Amino acid sequence: MINKEKRIDFKKKLFVRFVSYYRDNQHYGFIESNGELQLEKVDSTKLIQIVAACHCEESIKKLPTANKTALKGIIKLLRLKSETASSVTSVRHQSDSSTFVNIWQLQNKGAFIQIPENMLLAEQLQEKQVAIIRNKYFLAMHNNVIYSALKLGVINKPERFANSVGIAFEKTLNVEHDAQLANAFFTGYWFTLVNNLSQLLQPKALNSYKHSISRGVKVLGLTLSGYLLATSGYLFWKNHSLTKELENNKQAINEALFKYEEYQKNTNHLNELNGVFNEHYKKSFIFFIVNKVRAFASIERVSFSGETVLFKGKSGSSIAVLEFINSIPGVIEAKFHQPVRSYQGVEEFVVSFQFNNHDEEVNQSLLSEGGEG
Secondary structure: HHHHHHHHHHHHHHHHHHHHEEOOOOOEEEEEOEEEEEEEOOOOOOOOOEEOHHHEEEEEEEEEOHHHHHHHHHHHHHHHOOOOOOOEEEEEEOOOOOEEEEEEEEEOOOOEEEEEEHHHHOOOOOOEEEEEEOOOOEEEEEOOEEEEOOOOOOOOOOOHHHHHHOOOOOOOEEEEOHHHHHHHHHHHHHHHHHHHHHHEEOHHHHHHHHHHHHHHHHHHHHHHHHHHHHHHHHHHHHHHHHHHHHHHHHHHHHHHEEEEHHHHHHHOOOOHHHHHHHOOOOOOOOHHHHHHHHOOOOOEEEEEEEEEEEEEEEEOOHHHHHHHHHHHHHHHHHHHOOOEEOOOEEEEEEEEEEEEOOOHHHHHHHHHHHHOO
């Protein structure tokens, strides 16, 4: 519901902005007041103009063909022969061998798109319905063909109008006030415009705009030329300025690159030294552990396999050695690396473990114990 209301509001804004009405030699625009459209006098036409019936000569022609190609040629010829600046020809009804068309000769020469008032209002009528427009003329549509006549003389009632054009009549529609007329225009303009656009365009109306168009083109050309000239000048100055700035900064850039290379070399060297230091730092703590284990066993060899430390030695109880090593702070996952061999009361073992030398409390504990030993 909200989206539908937004679409209606948007279409109404377009209608107010681009559509005008011409009647009694006066241009009218549309304004919105309390949700309803009203007419107001303006000085000139807009892009789309609705032309009142009093400025149109309306006729109905029966063409002896239903062939589309032939119809296009005939309609084009009818428009070219038009004595007025503008005309609208609308195909309304076709049978197997004939076509009915409504033709409006428009006396006004203003807008590029012109819609006859009768054409716009008739699209909203039902069969057997007669509209009375501003109490001045009758309007009806039968088999999609539009009929109209001034309310005058003997044709002063809807029934008489219906009889004069040979159509059935059952009900009337009164459009008496300008507000009704304005809102009826808005209701039907979009459907009429979309379905008849090619016939509503008025190329002849462009003649009245030739001077304005020519002047506008000249102004636009001068504006574009000035813009291109200014842009070219700016780009030339900018290129010169950047080139000069690049030359001035070239030495500073080279110095910065040299310093960066030196920094990278020093960083790589420092990382290598840190690797060596960390490795020796770790191994130095292993010797504190060896010193402690010697109280329980004879250590014959210490080796390293990646992060793993291996102790090979002999003892009266290899289990006691393993338990002791596991009790040392910082030792991780101490275990027998291979089966224990025993002979003459002596057990030969290989214990593997990892050591966490990144814990400062562990390091301080080993160092203090080592100092006491």
